[in-house]
Amino acid sequence: MDLSSIDPILLIAALIVAATPILLAAIGELVVEKAGVLNLGVEGMMITGAICGFAVAVETQNPALGFIGAALGGAALSLIFGFLTQYLLSNQVATGLALTLFGLGISALIGQAYIGVKPPITADLDIPLLSDVPVIGPILFQHNLMVYLSLGIVAGVWYLLKYTRVGLVLRAVGENHDAAHALGYKVVRIRMLAIAFGGACAGLGGAYLSLIRVPQWTEGMTAGAGWIALAIVVFASWKPWRVLLGAYLFGGITVLQLNLQAAGLKIPVEYLSMSPYLITILVLVIMSADRSRAALNAPAALGRPFHASS
Numbered sequence: 001m002d003l004s005s006i007d008p009i010l011l012i013a014a015l016i017v018a019a020t021p022i023l024l025a026a027i028g029e030l031v032v033e034k035a036g037v038l039n040l041g042v043e044g045m046m047i048t049g050a051i052c053g054f055a056v057a058v059e060t061q062n063p064a065l066g067f068i069g070a071a072l073g074g075a076a077l078s079l080i081f082g083f084l085t086q087y088l089l090s091n092q093v094a095t096g097l098a099l100t101l102f103g104l105g106i107s108a109l110i111g112q113a114y115i116g117v118k119p120p121i122t123a124d125l126d127i128p129l130l131s132d133v134p135v136i137g138p139i140l141f142q143h144n145l146m147v148y149l150s151l152g153i154v155a156g157v158w159y160l161l162k163y164t165r166v167g168l169v170l171r172a173v174g175e176n177h178d179a180a181h182a183l184g185y186k187v188v189r190i191r192m193l194a195i196a197f198g199g200a201c202a203g204l205g206g207a208y209l210s211l212i213r214v215p216q217w218t219e220g221m222t223a224g225a226g227w228i229a230l231a232i233v234v235f236a237s238w239k240p241w242r243v244l245l246g247a248y249l250f251g252g253i254t255v256l257q258l259n260l261q262a263a264g265l266k267i268p269v270e271y272l273s274m275s276p277y278l279i280t281i282l283v284l285v286i287m288s289a290d291r292s293r294a295a296l297n298a299p300a301a302l303g304r305p306f307h308a309s310s
Contacts, residue, residue: 006259012139016147017213019251021046021205023150025229026236026243027157028201033233034161035194036174036301040096041081042202043226044103049074049203050210051107054119054217057207063122067146067207074203075196077103082195086188089305104220114217122146122212146208151244153201158240170194174299177306187306202226224277231280237297253279 025042032039052073057066081099084090122144130141161167170190172180177187205225210217228250236242260267 009135009138011255011259014255015248015252016143018254019247020147020150021208021213022225022229022250023244023247024205025202025226026232026247027154027240028198029229030233030238030243031157032194032198033238033302034174034299035170035191036177036299037191037195038092038303039081039198040093041099042229043222044100045074045077045199045202046206046222046226047107048077048103049206050221051111051217053207054114054210057119057211058114058117061120063120063211066211067204070203070207071200075199078195078199082192086191092303108219111217111219119211119215144212154240154244174301177301228280235283250280
């Protein structure tokens with residue numbers, strides 16, 4: 001094994017790229033869960049965003065329009081979930097699982113016409129002066145716009161939840177929807193907006209995969225990224241900056257195992273490929289060991305249905 005072939009600067013830069021789709025999906029799901037809704041359909045929304053973004057980008061030859069289409073596609077699918085769970089009061093866990101299966105199926109159907117098609121190139125942003133700084137430049141200032149947008153969304157969600165009235169209302173709905181309703185807040189409307197935001201973020205994460213990370217359409221290309229995003233929200237104890245840390249941790253493991261394969265590590269490739277998922281499960285087991293702490297951090301009304309007459 002030749003570890004000298006691994007460039008640490010390129011490794012860290014690749015880590016940021018690998019973490020971005022999961023970060024986008026996870027920060028959207030954090031907002032949804034802060035509103036008291038458990039949406040297990042993140043995988044379905046990501047794969048739907050991947051094909052919607054890919055199709056729009058190919059047809060218009062405009063990656064920006066592709067990302068907008070992906071956000072709209074993910075949000076549209078999430079609103080189906082929202083209608084079923086918030087208005088028809090269906091079970092959130094079962095509906096989320098069904099949403100994932102539906103997303104995987106509809107994306108495979110739409111994607112038949114785009115197999116083997118190359119999307120338009122999404123250019124990286126070389127920030128003047130900063131991108132030329134040794135070490136730091138290639139790591140932080142030579143990425144595409146979506147990387148910086150994902151960081152901006154994390155910062156925006158943190159600020160909104162911590163310092164704004166909107167964030168206070170959202171957290172109130174997630175902690176005690178009956179009390180929020182008694183104060184005159186529109187619980188269902190607030191949750192629907194949070195669900196739509198989460199779907200849009202998941203769609204953007206999916207489009208990042210199909211347009212930038214792996215610029216092609218492949219059926220099932222999310223490969224469990226949505227489930228990892230769900231796990232990262234729990235790992236992060238529903239805190240935005242910890243979501244960033246968790247996404248980068250998973251991205252780092254993913255990139256490292258690819259580099260170790262390229263360096264010729266004498267371990268079957270299947271073990272290396274499964275390592276990011278095994279480590280994620282291990283982290284969740286450790287986090288869940290203290291159940292009282294996990295319950296303390298989770299929104300109190302998470303997963304509980306709301307009815308105005310209850």
